[in-house]
Amino acid sequence: MREWASFDTIIKGKGIWLIDSKGNKIIDAVGSMWCNVWGHSNPQLVKAITKQTKQIQHSSLFNLTNEPAEKLAKNLIKISPGMNKVFFSDNGSSAMEIAIKMALQYWKNIGQTKKTQIATVENGYHGDTFGAMSVGYVPEFFGKFKKQLFSTIQFPVPNKYRIPKGFTYLDYQKDCLEKIEKRFSKNDDIAAFIMESGAQMAGGVIIYPKNFQSKISKLCKKYNILFVLDEIATGFGRLGSMVQYQEQQSTPDIVAYGKMLTGGYLTMAATLANKKIYDSFSGEFNDWKHLFHGHTYTGNPIAAAVANENIQMYKKYSLIKRIQKTSKIFLKYYEEILDIDIVGDIRHKGMLMGIELVSNKEKKIPIQTKKSINKVFFEEGKKQGIYLRTLGNIVMIVPPLSIQDNELELLLKRTIKTIQASKSKII
Numbered sequence: 001m002r003e004w005a006s007f008d009t010i011i012k013g014k015g016i017w018l019i020d021s022k023g024n025k026i027i028d029a030v031g032s033m034w035c036n037v038w039g040h041s042n043p044q045l046v047k048a049i050t051k052q053t054k055q056i057q058h059s060s061l062f063n064l065t066n067e068p069a070e071k072l073a074k075n076l077i078k079i080s081p082g083m084n085k086v087f088f089s090d091n092g093s094s095a096m097e098i099a100i101k102m103a104l105q106y107w108k109n110i111g112q113t114k115k116t117q118i119a120t121v122e123n124g125y126h127g128d129t130f131g132a133m134s135v136g137y138v139p140e141f142f143g144k145f146k147k148q149l150f151s152t153i154q155f156p157v158p159n160k161y162r163i164p165k166g167f168t169y170l171d172y173q174k175d176c177l178e179k180i181e182k183r184f185s186k187n188d189d190i191a192a193f194i195m196e197s198g199a200q201m202a203g204g205v206i207i208y209p210k211n212f213q214s215k216i217s218k219l220c221k222k223y224n225i226l227f228v229l230d231e232i233a234t235g236f237g238r239l240g241s242m243v244q245y246q247e248q249q250s251t252p253d254i255v256a257y258g259k260m261l262t263g264g265y266l267t268m269a270a271t272l273a274n275k276k277i278y279d280s281f282s283g284e285f286n287d288w289k290h291l292f293h294g295h296t297y298t299g300n301p302i303a304a305a306v307a308n309e310n311i312q313m314y315k316k317y318s319l320i321k322r323i324q325k326t327s328k329i330f331l332k333y334y335e336e337i338l339d340i341d342i343v344g345d346i347r348h349k350g351m352l353m354g355i356e357l358v359s360n361k362e363k364k365i366p367i368q369t370k371k372s373i374n375k376v377f378f379e380e381g382k383k384q385g386i387y388l389r390t391l392g393n394i395v396m397i398v399p400p401l402s403i404q405d406n407e408l409e410l411l412l413k414r415t416i417k418t419i420q421a422s423k424s425k426i427i
């Protein structure tokens with residue numbers, strides 16, 4: 001951490017630009033931690049916040065409700081096929097904690113006590129709280145807490161860049177799915193299968209092959225296991241669809257949204273459940289079937305108001321179509337990026353690109369250095385006028401979703417320069 005002795009102070013934002021206290025302007029290539037939709041200081045979103053601020057700023061969802069939260073629940077159900085009810089929270093990790101609790105308690109509520117295990121995939125990421133860490137175990141991030149985390153059953157995900165020797169990509173996928181089915185069929189103890197929807201983000205930008213997710217959802221149905229999806233980082237257009245599970249033809253029992261839900265302006269997340277799950281929680285007071293979970297800011301009216309405006313704007317400005325079109329700009333730069341001698345692989349979908357850095361292209365050896373690759377890229381990026389972050393040896397490009405074609409071109413040109421300038425500092 002010592003390398004971060006001081007931080008630049010951001011004092012303003014406009015569109016894709018962040019402006020610091022010294023007047024430097026940098027492109028927000030991180031989408032302010034993957035959540036920004038319309039750029040910074042969007043007048044419509046700011047207006048929605050200001051308007052709601054004058055009505056009621058916060059009133060709890062304990063024993064009461066509020067109009068923006070009610071409206072948002074309806075909006076979310078409308079865009080989420082198969083879902084029936086919404087449980088609000090204020091960050092993605094909490095939304096996943098809620099998903100885990102809902103899934104485990106569901107079986108208790110219906111009198112099934114054997115189903116207590118959670119199945120997940122290797123290198124998934126669902127947040128930094130203990131439950132979320134347990135189901136999204138990334139050794140580098142969470143190793144120090146291993147003893148305190150609850151155990152899960154983990155399965156591999158096919159990574160097209162690292163296909164095991166002797167396998168084709170298809171064999172590899174089949175093998176991963178067979179491992180899942182073998183375990184599912186062995187013992188009826190699994191309550192839920194939890195995975196990110198469409199792709200793993202923090203785990204290395206691993207984009208699932210076609211049908212992989214839908215086949216897992218079918219296995220879950222076959223073996224009576226709840227299917228739980230995390231769309232916190234990959235839904236709401238990040239991968240080019242409003243609802244990623246629709247594109248993946250894999251309707252879950254429970255799904256979590258966060259990040260882009262408020263356009264990236266305020267902190268809010270939601271866990272949605274289908275009717276089967278919801279009904280299991282509704283009983284008489286004495287049945288004790290409630291979900292004992294709640295946060296102070298659950299359903300905050302200002303956050304809900306800006307989320308409603310955000311969702312309305314997706315429709316009004318056909319954002320998903322725009323993303324699908326603008327996303328093609330990434331393809332134009334594939335070759336140029338891949339030509340750089342430390343770039344081993346590019347993985348891209350929608351408004352997401354992961355660039356994997358290697359020290360040996362042939363052998364696909366990930367770059368390893370005693371220095372922080374992230375810090376080097378951050379400093380070099382800043383010189384090019386871009387806010388860039390890496391996760392391990394992966395450069396993440398996660399811009400505001402409404403980025404214009406010419407802005408994305410500029411961002412990618414600056415990224416290329418940053419990789420070239422960083423090279424000598426990390427090898």
Ligand SMILES: Cc1ncc(COP(=O)(O)O)c(C=O)c1O
Nearest residue numbers: 091092093125126127201232233
């Ligand atoms: C897929 C996924 N799930 C959950 C989270 C946790 O969200 P939050 O940081 O809002 O707690 C993240 C955060 O990056 C994420 O990428």
